[in-house]
Amino acid sequence: xxxxxxxESANPAQSEEHGVRKWxxxxxxxxxxxxxxxxxxxxTFIFYCIGGVLADLVRTELRTPETDFVSPEVYNxxxxxxxxxxxxxxxxxxxxxxxxxxxxxxxxAKDMAFPRLNAVAFWMIPPAGLxxxxxxxxxxxxxxxxxxYPPLSLVTGQVGEAIWIMSVLLLGTSSILGAIxxxxxxxxxxxxxxxxxQMPLFCWAMIATSAITLLxxxxxxxxxxxxxxxxxxxxTFFNPTGGGDPIVxxxxxxxxxxxxxxxxxxxxxGLISEILPVHARKPVFGYQAIAYSSLAxxxxxxxxxxxxxxxxxxxxxxxxxxxxxxxxxxxPTGIKVFSWxxxxxxxxxxxxxxxxxxxxxxxxxxxGGISGVMLAAVPFDIHVHDTYFVVAHLHYVxxxxxxxxxxxxxxxxxxxxxxxxxxxxxxKVHFALTIVGLNLTFLPxxxxxxxxxxxxxxxxDPKFExxxxxCTMGSYLLAVSTFPFIxxxxxxxxxxSKAGNNPWQALTLEWMTTxxxxxxxxxxxxxxxxxPYDYGMSNADxxxxxxxxxxxxxxxxxxxxxxxxxxxPDPKFAxxxxxxx
Amino acid sequence: MQSxxxxxxxxxxxxxHTEAEAHHEEHPDHRITGLIMFxxxxxxxxxxxxxxxxxxxSVLPSWPPEGTPELELLLPGVNTIILISSSFVIHNxxxxxxxxxxxxxxxxxxxxxxxxxxxxxxxxYEYSNLEFGLTTNLFxxxxxxxxxxHGLHVFIGLVAILAVLxxxxxxxxxxxxxxxxxxxxxxxxxxxxVVWIVLFGLLYIL
Numbered sequence: 001x002x003x004x005x006x007x008e009s010a011n012p013a014q015s016e017e018h019g020v021r022k023w024x025x026x027x028x029x030x031x032x033x034x035x036x037x038x039x040x041x042x043x044t045f046i047f048y049c050i051g052g053v054l055a056d057l058v059r060t061e062l063r064t065p066e067t068d069f070v071s072p073e074v075y076n077x078x079x080x081x082x083x084x085x086x087x088x089x090x091x092x093x094x095x096x097x098x099x100x101x102x103x104x105x106x107x108x109a110k111d112m113a114f115p116r117l118n119a120v121a122f123w124m125i126p127p128a129g130l131x132x133x134x135x136x137x138x139x140x141x142x143x144x145x146x147x148x149y150p151p152l153s154l155v156t157g158q159v160g161e162a163i164w165i166m167s168v169l170l171l172g173t174s175s176i177l178g179a180i181x182x183x184x185x186x187x188x189x190x191x192x193x194x195x196x197x198q199m200p201l202f203c204w205a206m207i208a209t210s211a212i213t214l215l216x217x218x219x220x221x222x223x224x225x226x227x228x229x230x231x232x233x234x235x236t237f238f239n240p241t242g243g244g245d246p247i248v249x250x251x252x253x254x255x256x257x258x259x260x261x262x263x264x265x266x267x268x269x270g271l272i273s274e275i276l277p278v279h280a281r282k283p284v285f286g287y288q289a290i291a292y293s294s295l296a297x298x299x300x301x302x303x304x305x306x307x308x309x310x311x312x313x314x315x316x317x318x319x320x321x322x323x324x325x326x327x328x329x330x331x332p333t334g335i336k337v338f339s340w341x342x343x344x345x346x347x348x349x350x351x352x353x354x355x356x357x358x359x360x361x362x363x364x365x366x367x368g369g370i371s372g373v374m375l376a377a378v379p380f381d382i383h384v385h386d387t388y389f390v391v392a393h394l395h396y397v398x399x400x401x402x403x404x405x406x407x408x409x410x411x412x413x414x415x416x417x418x419x420x421x422x423x424x425x426x427x428k429v430h431f432a433l434t435i436v437g438l439n440l441t442f443l444p445x446x447x448x449x450x451x452x453x454x455x456x457x458x459x460x461d462p463k464f465e466x467x468x469x470x471c472t473m474g475s476y477l478l479a480v481s482t483f484p485f486i487x488x489x490x491x492x493x494x495x496x497s498k499a500g501n502n503p504w505q506a507l508t509l510e511w512m513t514t515x516x517x518x519x520x521x522x523x524x525x526x527x528x529x530x531x532p533y534d535y536g537m538s539n540a541d542x543x544x545x546x547x548x549x550x551x552x553x554x555x556x557x558x559x560x561x562x563x564x565x566x567x568x569p570d571p572k573f574a575x576x577x578x579x580x581x
Numbered sequence: 582m583q584s585x586x587x588x589x590x591x592x593x594x595x596x597x598h599t600e601a602e603a604h605h606e607e608h609p610d611h612r613i614t615g616l617i618m619f620x621x622x623x624x625x626x627x628x629x630x631x632x633x634x635x636x637x638x639s640v641l642p643s644w645p646p647e648g649t650p651e652l653e654l655l656l657p658g659v660n661t662i663i664l665i666s667s668s669f670v671i672h673n674x675x676x677x678x679x680x681x682x683x684x685x686x687x688x689x690x691x692x693x694x695x696x697x698x699x700x701x702x703x704x705x706y707e708y709s710n711l712e713f714g715l716t717t718n719l720f721x722x723x724x725x726x727x728x729x730x731h732g733l734h735v736f737i738g739l740v741a742i743l744a745v746l747x748x749x750x751x752x753x754x755x756x757x758x759x760x761x762x763x764x765x766x767x768x769x770x771x772x773x774x775v776v777w778i779v780l781f782g783l784l785y786i787l
Contacts, residue, residue, distance in 0.1 A: 113611045180618045184611045218622045222629035226726065233715060235722035237633070243646060243719045248636045252629055 003530045003537055004505035010529035011512035011522070013501045021519075029123060031115035034517060036122050037101025038417065041410075043122075044094040047129055048403075051085035052479060054078050059441075059475040065462045075458035076143035077160075081132065083146035084164065087264065088171045089129045091402045095267030096121075096178045098409050099206045101417065103182060105510035105517060106200045108191035108526040113184040121177040128170035135163040145456060147253060150238035150246050154231055161231055165224045172217045172224075172256075175263075179210035179217075191509075191525055197291075200508045200532045201284065204291040205270025208298035212259040212266075215302065220256030223249055247312055254305035262301040264398060265365075266294055268405025269336055272358050275412045276340055277533045278506045279355035280347030284533040286339040293332035300329045310378050311385045319378050326376035333369055337362060348536075353427025357408035360435050364400025368393055371446065386456070389449025395442045407434070407485070414492070415499030419515040422496060426488040433481030440474030508532050616765050620772045623734075627776050630730070634723050634783060645720035650712040652785055660703040661781050664735075667696035668774045671742075675767045681757040683749055690746050690763075693770065697739040704732050724784055731780055734773050741766045 025035055026042075058078050061069040070078065100118065104111055112118045135141045142164035144153035153161050186203050196204075227249065229235040236242025238249040269290075277284040284290065306314055306322040340362050349355065371393040375381050384390065407430070414422050444467045453464050460468070502511040509526050510517070530537075638644045674689035713721040745762045748754050755763055 114615055117615070176619075176622045180615050180622070183618060184615050188609070188611050188614065214618060214622050215625055218625035219629035219632075222626045222633070225626075225730070226630070226633065229722065229726060235716055235726070236719060237637070237722060242716075243641065245637060245640050248633050248640075251636065252633060255629065 002505070003507055003534045004502065006529045007507050007512060008502060011509070011524075011526045013512060013514050013523075029119050031111070031119050032519065033100050033104050033112045033115065033118060034417075034521075036118050037097050037099075039122050040093055040097025040100055040125075043125060043129075044090050044097060047085050047089035048094075049482065050133070051082050051090055052482065054082035054085065056475055056479050058082060059472040061458055062460070062468050063472040065460050065465055065468075067458045070458075072458040073143060076145075076156075076456070077136070077141035079456060080142050080145050080164075081136070084132060084142070084168070085129070086398070087146060087260070088168060089125065089132070091264045091398060091406070092171070092175055092260070093125055094402075094406050095209065095264065096175065096182075098202075098267060098271060098406075098413075099178070099182050099209075102202060102413070102510055103185055103206060104189070105416075105513070105521055106203060106508055107186065107189060107194060108509050108522060109185065109189040110520050110522070112181050113189055114181050117177055118181050121174045121181070124170050124174035124177075128167045128174070131163055131170070132167040135160050138163075147257070148227065149253075150227060150230060150249050151240065153227065154239060158231060162228070165228050165231070169221055169224055172221050175213050176217050179213035182206050182210040183214070191527070194528060197288070198528060198531060200270075201273035201287065201290050201294075202267070202270035205266045205273070205294050208294035209263050209266040209270075211295075212298045212301055213263055216256045216259040219252055223252035223256075226252075247309070247314070250309050250312055251306065254308045255302075258305040258308060259298075259301045261394075261397065262297055264402050265405075266297065268361070268402050268409070269294065271405050271409040271412070272340060272361055273336075274508065275354055275358040275408050276343045277535055278412070278504050279350045279352065279358070280344045281350075281535045282343055282347040283531075283535055283537065284339070285342035285345075286335070287533065289335050290339050293335045296332040297329060300325060300332070304329060307376055307381070310381045323376055323378050327373060330369065330373050337366060337369075352411070352424055353422065353431055354408050354411035356428065356431045357404050357411060357434075360431065361401060361404040361408060364396055364404060364435075364438065368396025368398075368400055371396065384449050386454060387449035388445040388453045388455055391455050392442050392445035392449060395438075395445070399438055399442065404434070404438075407431075410485075410489070412504070413510075414489070415503045416510055416515050416517070418493050418496070419499055420492050420496030421499050421503065422492045423488050426484045430481060430484045430488065433477060433484070437474050437477035437481050441471050441478060442474070444470050444474075507534060610761065612761055613764060613768070616768060620768070623772070624776070627730075627779070630727060631779065631783060634727065637719055637723065641719065646718045649718060649720050653707075653710075654785060656703060656707055657781065657785055660700050660707075661777065663696050663703075664700045664774055664777055667693050667700075668771055670696065671767050671770050675760075675763060678755055678760045678763050679757050683752065683755060686755070686763065687746060687749055690742055690749075690766075694739060694742045694746065697735055697742065697770075701732060701735055701739070704728065704735075727780055727784065731773070731776055734776065738766070738770050738773050741769055 021032075021035060025032075026038060030036065030039075057070065058075065061067065061075050061078075063069075067075070100112065100122075103109075132142075138159060140157045140160040142148070142153075142157070142160040144156045144161065144164075148161065148164060186199070186207055190199065226235075226237045230237050230239055230244070236244040238244050238246045240246060273284060273290050304322055304326045306318055307326045310319055310322075344359065371389070375384070375390065375393055411422055411427055414420075448464055448467050448471075451464065453460055499515050501513065501515055503515075504511070507530050509522075509528075512526055513522050670689055671693040674686045674693065677683075677685040677689060708725075713724075715722055715725045741762075745755075745766050748762060
């Protein structure tokens with residue numbers, strides 16, 4: 001009996017499928033975490049497409065050195081909206097979408113701790129997004145960049161800026177409410193007998209993510225409230241003409257927005273830690289190392305923000321402090337990368353689309369991570385600050401990291417969410433186009449930055465033209481790469497082959513129920529017959545091993561590493577004190 | 582007779598459905614934990630604003646800027662004493678409901694609400710007598726925004742207390758076993774109080 005069969009026989013999924021929902025449920029205020037998860041994932045993907053169109057408009061303008069496509073003012077609005085949408089309406093809420101769908105299933109709960117609050121958090125996103133996009137219609141789109149630094153943001157157009165502030169405040173509130181829900185759910189609603197060390201690593205990643213969301217997002221809200229007063233009521237908090245200090249805004253802004261990059265990457269670190277062991281058929285390497293490095297990243301992430309401000313005139317000792325803390329973050333991140341490589345090393349790899357995206361994630365993320373360490377060094381940063389080197393770096397981590405991670409997650413959990421398999425061939429086409437397009441777009445930008453091309457400016461020196469042309473072609477390829485995925489997803493959702501409950505022979509609990517999962521997730525309280533990543537471990541000595549079923553009244557008496565029935569209980573979690581020695 | 586035949590499959594399905602609906606309310610109550618986390622987030626907004634205030638203070642050559650009229654301490658001092666003592670008063674309400682004594686809880690809550698209202702009225706009176714406005718200078722702006730933002734929280738707390746009072750008219754709505762509303766209002770009120778202590782220290786004393 002394999003570990004997957006052992007886990008499945010301990011948790012027999014009910015035969016009848018009653019997980020099918022009416023289509024109307026997905027457009028309504030529904031409190032089921034699975035509905036909300038799908039709402040998040042689909043909505044954010046739509047915003048990804050909108051943000052992508054904006055990106056291609058930006059790249060089209062940059063194809064030639066002159067402003068021949070849009071005016072510089074429109075160009076400013078385009079990159080502002082592109083960044084705001086991609087960050088606040090795509091990557092951050094996409095992570096929340098996976099968390100909503102997966103956390104209760106992974107820990108064996110029926111729903112989130114606060115289902116109604118959960119729905120409220122989701123339903124803040126569509127209005128905020130529409131509000132932001134509506135600024136294009138009123139003809140005064142925000143155009144001070146996604147950072148909205150004053151005093152620039154105070155003079156570029158009041159309506160657009162006010163809309164931007166409103167929208168980001170709404171999205172921030174939504175993500176705080178989400179974070180409260182994730183923390184309480186993971187902390188309080190695990191099935192009895194699941195210790196923190198038996199949680200899937202995604203849950204650890206979401207604890208780390210939610211903690212930073214909870215601590216840093218409110219500070220951005222504070223900054224935006226003050227900025228709003230400056231903009232609308234005539235105060236001068238950040239306006240030097242009235243005695244205010246714009247640097248204070250930068251500190252408050254980056255106190256959120258640097259941790260925000262970890263809010264944007266940690267959930268996908270978690271997804272990758274799930275996907276790699278399943279498709280490598282090997283136990284994850286360094287479970288506790290991966291778990292604790294997430295927490296280390298979230299703590300360190302809170303004390304590195306001023307490395308975005310090395311050129312803002314902050315004192316030398318502050319520069320020194322933030323340079324060192326920033327470089328230290330490479331340590332827990334490196335621990336994760338080495339753990340992933342060691343997980344895959346020597347495994348029986350299944351090179352399907354999910355695995356390809358996951359491995360692509362590790363590869364491109366490392367490039368972005370290394371250029372991040374370069375940028376942390378003050379002398380180098382002063383040289384390339386506000387150039388395309390920074391643009392290249394951030395797209396390698398956010399596109400090469402987060403977005404590839406999201407796609408890996410789509411391919412991996414699509415069978416669970418819809419009950420049907422995605423087409424593998426078109427998945428691989430999608431992967432190939434994405435990885436080529438991404439490197440074609442963003443790799444040359446490193447060179448541009450080193451040569452001194454400024455970001456956020458519509459015109460540039462003609463000597464940069466050739467490289468910019470390559471970047472623009474790459475961005476078109478990225479646009480094209482999305483279509484195989486969209487068509488594949490829609491077609492497979494309707495006509496794909498049936499997936500069955502556990503198509504990947506995975507061990508985590510979300511695979512121990514029907515696909516799509518029943519409305520209440522599990523018929524009976526699930527039990528853990530194996531750890532979350534015990535792939536390929538031997539328990540073949542006794543083929544006739546009898547697995548106690550989940551209808552045992554006392555979970556400690558059912559199967560599981562902490563079960564009293566096990567001959568050799570794990571000393572760490574054993575129920576009997578005798579066995580704990 | 583034909584019409585009375587019950588399709589067992591359908592009843593089973595219906596049964597399951599109602600069961601599913603009921604389950605959503607079944608898990609243990611985690612609302613207090615959630616509230617505390619929410620207050621951590623709220624606290625961080627104030628933390629950010631206090632940080633900004635201290636930064637302005639350290640950057641400007643003189644603080645408050647030249648020509649800012651002195652703040653009067655008597656009224657805000659009395660206000661502070663009222664708000665801080667109201668925290669002890671509301672704790673009595675919590676103690677009362679834990680002994681299942683609803684009338685006493687209502688009395689203590691009513692006193693707390695009155696004290697909160699006096700605080701807000703005092704705040705407004707102070708505003709109307711100040712010699713500077715929102716945009717006079719950086720200190721004035723910070724003063725109004727910080728105290729105003731805190732005042733908004735006092736107001737929300739006051740509304741929460743009044744809501745609890747309103748709901749407690751129905752006997753049995755709150756009991757020694759079921760009193761989330763009372764507890765939540767109390768925790769929120771303590772939070773508002775602690776924030777005020779820091780705020781008072783920063784704006785009036787420092």
